[in-house]
Amino acid sequence: MAEVVxxxxxxxxxxxxxxxxxxxxxxxxxxxxTRCQSTFDGFVKTLTGEIERLLMEMGxxxxxxxxxxxxPNGSYNLGAIVNAPNLEWKGILPLCKEITQNTGAPSVxxxxxxxxxxxxxxxxxxxxxxxxxxxTLGTGLGSGIVVDGKLVVGHDGFAGEFGxxxxxxxxxxxxxxxxxCLETYASATGLRRTAFKMxxxxxxxxxxxxxxxxxxxxxxxxxxxxxGDPLARAAFEYTGLILGTRLADLxxxxxxxxxxxxxxxxxxxxxxxxxxxxxxxxxxFPVFRxxxxxxxxxxxxxxxxxxxxxxxxxxELKKMQV
Amino acid sequence: MAEVVxxxxxxxxxxxxxxxxxxxxxxxxxxxxTRCQSTFDGFVKTLTGEIERLLMEMGxxxxxxxxxxxxPNGSYNLGAIVNAPNLEWKGILPLCKEITQNTGAPSVxxxxxxxxxxxxxxxxxxxxxxxxxxxTLGTGLGSGIVVDGKLVVGHDGFAGEFGxxxxxxxxxxxxxxxxxCLETYASATGLRRTAFKMxxxxxxxxxxxxxxxxxxxxxxxxxxxxxGDPLARAAFEYTGLILGTRLADLxxxxxxxxxxxxxxxxxxxxxxxxxxxxxxxxxxFPVFRxxxxxxxxxxxxxxxxxxxxxxxxxxELKKMQV
Numbered sequence: 001m002a003e004v005v006x007x008x009x010x011x012x013x014x015x016x017x018x019x020x021x022x023x024x025x026x027x028x029x030x031x032x033x034t035r036c037q038s039t040f041d042g043f044v045k046t047l048t049g050e051i052e053r054l055l056m057e058m059g060x061x062x063x064x065x066x067x068x069x070x071x072p073n074g075s076y077n078l079g080a081i082v083n084a085p086n087l088e089w090k091g092i093l094p095l096c097k098e099i100t101q102n103t104g105a106p107s108v109x110x111x112x113x114x115x116x117x118x119x120x121x122x123x124x125x126x127x128x129x130x131x132x133x134x135x136t137l138g139t140g141l142g143s144g145i146v147v148d149g150k151l152v153v154g155h156d157g158f159a160g161e162f163g164x165x166x167x168x169x170x171x172x173x174x175x176x177x178x179x180x181c182l183e184t185y186a187s188a189t190g191l192r193r194t195a196f197k198m199x200x201x202x203x204x205x206x207x208x209x210x211x212x213x214x215x216x217x218x219x220x221x222x223x224x225x226x227x228g229d230p231l232a233r234a235a236f237e238y239t240g241l242i243l244g245t246r247l248a249d250l251x252x253x254x255x256x257x258x259x260x261x262x263x264x265x266x267x268x269x270x271x272x273x274x275x276x277x278x279x280x281x282x283x284x285f286p287v288f289r290x291x292x293x294x295x296x297x298x299x300x301x302x303x304x305x306x307x308x309x310x311x312x313x314x315x316e317l318k319k320m321q322v
Numbered sequence: 323m324a325e326v327v328x329x330x331x332x333x334x335x336x337x338x339x340x341x342x343x344x345x346x347x348x349x350x351x352x353x354x355x356t357r358c359q360s361t362f363d364g365f366v367k368t369l370t371g372e373i374e375r376l377l378m379e380m381g382x383x384x385x386x387x388x389x390x391x392x393x394p395n396g397s398y399n400l401g402a403i404v405n406a407p408n409l410e411w412k413g414i415l416p417l418c419k420e421i422t423q424n425t426g427a428p429s430v431x432x433x434x435x436x437x438x439x440x441x442x443x444x445x446x447x448x449x450x451x452x453x454x455x456x457x458t459l460g461t462g463l464g465s466g467i468v469v470d471g472k473l474v475v476g477h478d479g480f481a482g483e484f485g486x487x488x489x490x491x492x493x494x495x496x497x498x499x500x501x502x503c504l505e506t507y508a509s510a511t512g513l514r515r516t517a518f519k520m521x522x523x524x525x526x527x528x529x530x531x532x533x534x535x536x537x538x539x540x541x542x543x544x545x546x547x548x549x550g551d552p553l554a555r556a557a558f559e560y561t562g563l564i565l566g567t568r569l570a571d572l573x574x575x576x577x578x579x580x581x582x583x584x585x586x587x588x589x590x591x592x593x594x595x596x597x598x599x600x601x602x603x604x605x606x607f608p609v610f611r612x613x614x615x616x617x618x619x620x621x622x623x624x625x626x627x628x629x630x631x632x633x634x635x636x637x638e639l640k641k642m643q644v
Contacts, residue, residue, distance in 0.1 A: 073609075082609065131477040145575070147469050147476075154469075154577025155453040156613060164607040165571035177608055246571075249487035253467070253575060255476025285486040286499055287395075287404065291478060 001063045005317075006051045006105075007310030009112065009303070010034060010071040012086035012139070015047065018303060019054050019062070020310035024123035026303060027062075028054050040089040041098065048102035067099050067107040068313030070115025070305050077157030079109060085175045086139070108316045112136065112305055113160055114151055116262050116297070117144025118315065119308030121151075125260065125298025132258045133250065134297065135162070137265035137272075140175070141183035141190075144308075145254065162250065163187070167242050186243035188218035188265045195221050195235040206231035222268045236268065240275025247276065248283035251292050262297035262304060269296060326384045327639075328373045328427075329632030331434065331625070332356060332393040334408035334461070337369065340625060341376050341384070342632035346445035348625060349384075350376050362411040363420065370424035389421050389429040390635030392437030392627050399479030401431060407497045408461070430638045434458065434627055435482055436473055438584050438619070439466025440637065441630030443473075447582065447620025454580045455572065456619065457484070459587035459594075462497070463505035463512075466630075467576065473637075484572065485509070489564050508565035510540035510587045517543050517557040528553035544590045558590065562597025569598065570605035573614050584619035584626060591618060 004027065009016040015034045018026040032050055037043045048067075055062055073084035079096030081087065099107040110118075117134040120126040126134075130149045136142040141163035145152040152159045163183035164176055171180025172193060184190050195208055195216065207224050208216065208231060224232035247259060265272065277294050284292075297304060324343065331338040337356045340348040354372055359365045377384055395406035401418030403409065418429040432440075439456040442448040448456075452471045458464040463485035467474040474481045485505035486498055493502025494515060506512055517530055517538065529546050530538065530553060546554035569581060587594065599616050606614075621629060 131481075143575075147474050148472060150470060152469050152576065155579040156577055156610070158607075158609050159453075159575065159577035161574040161577075161607045161609075164574050166567055166605050169567065178605070181607075245488055245491065249568075249571065250575065252483040252486045253465075253481065253572065254474065255478055255481040255483075257477040283488050283500070285480075285483045285503075287480050287483075288478070 001061055003065050004062045005065050005310050005313045006067045007306040007308070007313070008047065008067065008069040009115070009305035009309055010069060010081075010087075012072070016303065016306055017047070017050055017054065018306035018310065019051075019058065020307065022314070024307055024310065026306060028058055029303065029306065030054060035088065040093050043089075044095065044098040044102065048099060051103060064103065064105050066105050066313040066317055067103060068115070068309040068311070068316070069095060069099070069107065069109040070112040070309040070312070071095070071109055072112060074109040074111045075157040076108065076110045076114070076153045079107070081109065106313070106316065106320070108313055110151070110153070110312055111142060111144075111160065113142030114144040114153070115308030115312055116142075116299075116304050117146055117308065118151055118311040119299055119304045120260055120262075120297060121146055122311040122314070123299065123307050124304065125295070126258065129257055131254065131256045132260065133254065133256050134260045134262055136263040137187055137261060138263040139187065139189055141187045147254065162246075165246055165249070167246055182242070182246050186239055186246075191218045191221055191235055191239055191265065192216050194238050195232065198231050198235055198238075202231065204231055208232060218265050218268070222271060225268075225271050236271050237275045240272060241279045244276045244279025245283050247280045247294075248285075251280070251288050252285050255288065256292060258293040258295060260295060260297045262300060266296050266300055323383055323385045325387050327387050327632050327635045328389045329628040329630070329635070330369065330389065330391040331437070331627035331631055332391060332403075332409075333434075334394070338625065338628050339369070339372050339376065340628035340632065341373075341380065342629065344636070346629055346632070348628060350380055351625065351628065352376060357410065362415050365411075366417065366420040366424065370421060373425060386425065386427050388427050388635040388639055389425060390437070390631040390633070390638070391417060391421070391429065391431040392434040392631040392634070393417070393431055394434060396431040396433045397479040398430065398432045398436070398475045401429070403431065428635070428638065428642070430635055432473070432475070432634055433464060433482065435464030436466040436475070437630030437634055438464075438621075438626050439468055439630065440473055440633040441621055441626045442582055442584075442619060443468055443471075444633040444636070445621065445629050446626065447617070448580065451579055453576065453578045454582065455576065455578050456582045456584055458585040459509055459583060460585040461509065461511055463509045469576065484568075487568055487571070489568055504564070504568050508561055508568075513540045513543055513557055513561055513587065514538050516560050517554065520553050520557055520560075524553065526553055530554060540587050540590070544593060547590075547593050558593050559597045562594060563601045566598045566601025567605050569602045569616075570607075573602070573610050574607050577610065578614060580615040580617060582617060582619045584622060588618050588622055
């Protein structure tokens with residue numbers, strides 16, 4: 001009987017479920033809408049029902065050893081999702097307990113960026129690395145930090161909220177209730193805000209001027225920059241300035257070997273990485289200059305969040321055996 | 323035969339040597355001037371000679387198991403001191419190799435703040451804690467970070483340079499060659515700079531107006547603030563604003579249980595901690611609010627740097643036995 005785990009990636013819109021083996025191959029995968037049920041209990045029932053359906057579809061020769069979940073505001077220590085801004089159910093949601101009740105298998109949760117870091121460590125470009133950081137650039141900015149080969153979870157299980165360091169005192173309004181958080185500048189949403197501010201502040205022509213804020217995507221800005229649009233390029237330069245400055249802080253604190261970028265905005269590649277690297281180098285404490293690699297995730301084309309969530313539960317099962 | 327180690331604290335002016343037992347008691351201690359010799363080799367010879375003299379003085383019933391050193395810019399990975407701004411010998415100084423050649427005992431070095439963190443963990447107020455940070459506030463600002471019960475050294479052995487995160491773009495000139503580093507605001511020197519800037523910017527009367535910059539000390543500003551001098555109090559408030567903002571970043575990244583303050587400026591106690599805590603709380607990601615303790619080190623009155631350096635080599639000897 002082949003041993004497998006379920007890797008779950010809960011997002012604001014969709015939840016992806018994958019059945020994953022020891023080697024990190026996704027054997028089968030499906031997606032359910034996160035808002036499929038009005039109650040959280042209902043959502044977990046649909047989720048675990050879908051896991052069972054996938055196992056059935058694969059035939060009966062697979063044994064489910066555990067369920068790993070990456071979720072916005074997932075707390076490893078509590079086994080719960082805690083007041084996630086992008087989910088409609090508030091409070092402390094006892095996710096792992098309910099999954100175990102429904103499936104009989106152990107379950108563990110962490111935030112989605114931590115899951116991506118574990119995925120990178122076990123199946124991606126960070127294999128064998130001891131000290132690295134994965135930055136996820138989507139609607140927001142998340143970070144998963146690995147120190148000495150282990151994921152940093154912190155005292156309350158909420159380490160890695162790098163998206164909410166102060167980039168600018170009294171800066172842009174953030175979904176967390178503060179102002180000036182890094183993710184209001186360095187994320188897909190942050191890039192859109194920067195492009196719109198530049199349209200307002202400057203007179204230079206740009207193909208972005210005839211798009212509404214609601215329709216504008218980071219992908220459109222990326223395409224515009226690639227085709228030479230000066231305003232779009234300036235938006236990337238500014239994003240790199242803000243992100244590079246704060247990455248220099250992160251390096252001063254943690255001295256990582258590599259910083260990986262994952263998620264939608266990471267598809268911009270060197271368009272984002274080049275200004276980020278240049279600005280980071282300028283603000284780096286001299287001893288670190290030229291030493292820290294910035295690169296796109298090795299799992300950028302794969303479903304890293306599912307792989308990471310699977311990696312999380314494989315790691316947990318190893319600990320249980322010790 | 324009782325087993326002991328030597329704990330060494332190398333400072334810009336003096337080097338303190340202590341012989342320390344398993345329990346963290348300093349059995350005997352002495353101080354040599356760091357500039358006792360013109361060459362680095364000469365300095366290490368004087369240092370190891372002094373260790374031998376101390377052991378002789380204690381009688382022959384003690385066996386030296388190892389030598390732990392805390393030093394500015396001490397690199398754990400290289401076993402060396404690397405371009406320390408406050409030492410006159412530049413380049414990569416192979417400290418541990420030379421100590422071992424002279425004493426026959428294994429040696430390990432880390433930066434002074436890391437040593438203080440280890441001291442706090444083994445003998446201070448952090449006993450039993452898994453995630454905490456020690457901030458040393460002296461001429462500069464150093465930090466020792468403990469994650470999951472272990473000191474964070476980073477990929478190149480230089481983690482914990484929290485004094486060189488960017489507090490202000492194009493801010494005050496720093497000894498490291500950059501501008502606006504946190505330690506140019508939050509340190510004994512930073513407090514002096516702030517007091518002088520306030521004397522220049524404002525007209526309010528202050529007992530600090532008749533002291534030259536060279537004669538002004540953080541202790542004088544502390545005494546003035548305690549006696550109600552409004553300018554001195556404003557200088558602490560500003561220091562707390564800058565330090566609190568960046569500590570909020572540190573918490574977002576690492577989620578520590580407690581942040582300890584150690585060193586000369588930490589003697590100011592709540593005069594510094596109160597504005598720092600207030601400002602940190604304001605900039606904290608909501609999930610961390612009210613959770614992180616700021617307190618003065620449990621070793622503030624003891625020779626924590628020597629204890630920490632001793633703790634470092636005890637830890638190293640444990641690893642060697644594994």
